[in-house]
Amino acid sequence: MQIAVITGGATPERTVAFAGAAQIVEALRSRGHAVRVVDTVTGLLSPTDEQRLLTPAVGREPPAVAELDDRERAMLSNGLAERKEVTGADVLFLCLHGGRGEGGILQAVLDVIGVPYTGSGALASALAMDKEPSRMGSSVGMTLLRNAEGLDAAVRVARAYDADVMAEQFIAGRELTVGVLGDVPLPVGEIIPKHELFDYECKYTPGMSEEIFPATVDTKLARQLQELALTAHRALKLGGYSRVDFRLSPEGDIFCLEANTLPGMTRTSLLPQAARAAGIEFPELCERICRLAGNSGSGRGG
Known part of the structure; x- marks a missing residue:
């Protein structure tokens, strides 16, 4: 199959996505598939880009990616539909976490393009992504509170990633x-x-x-x-x-x-x-x- 792995993204889980993509690409190529890699921020990765970005290293803390947001927005609005490695693929393997890539926006764009992609559709993705602290993964932005004194600070932490904030009971076990x-x-x-x-x-x-x-x-x-x-x-x-x-x-x-x-x-x-x-x-x-x-x-x- 001709497979395009869509990865990267403008979220704090960007390095997590690259780590997964590195191993997905290796695995699919080992099975004889032709695989290209597309970053939703920068576009098609060259072999040199693949060696530089697709590493298993994630780090102890999420990276700062605010400066990538506008570039990803532009790519999703008009860049993907123009890329032959995307429109000509047999399947798009989505290796993205949080934000537009997991929350349904990318899926809606791909539905318009009409190329099969892995995972859930736009509505299902949006519903499942609406969770603590709100629309984020890898526990990014979460705070465990023991009393009300830390609530304001916890809300500020969560709002650094999303305008909406979800609070819920902690369940031990x-x-x-x-x-x-x-x-x-x-x-x-x-x-x-x-x-x-x-x-x-x-x-x-x-x-x-x-x-x-x-x-x-x-x-x-x-x-x-x-x-x-x-x-x-x-x-x-x-x-x-x-x-x-x-x-x-x-x-x-x-x-x-x-x-x-x-x-x-x-x-x-x-x-x-x-x-x-x-x-x-x-x-x-x-x-x-x-x-x-x-x-x-x-x-x-x-």
């Missing part, structure tokens, strides 16, 4: 996650972070979290979590693949925290680990995701 591929739930995983929140540092710094696949849970609970993940996936009309995160309280109550329409895609990200636990290695996972792109049976909504 085990952090569990279930990936969905096609319409099939993958094995349950558990995340044990060094911090109380599975924050940016814990997500991307080696040794700051323990990730267990499959999770040590009984068969009944595992099946229940998988059924709930699939229910959330279908209710939001997500397409292709997703990852649904849960908290299991000390009392045994299950809380669905969020659904991720474009979950992390490095080889050690949560969804690829779940796929590996199901016997699906990373190159095959990437290829399966491509084959689900634009598939009417993939459940894409919006």
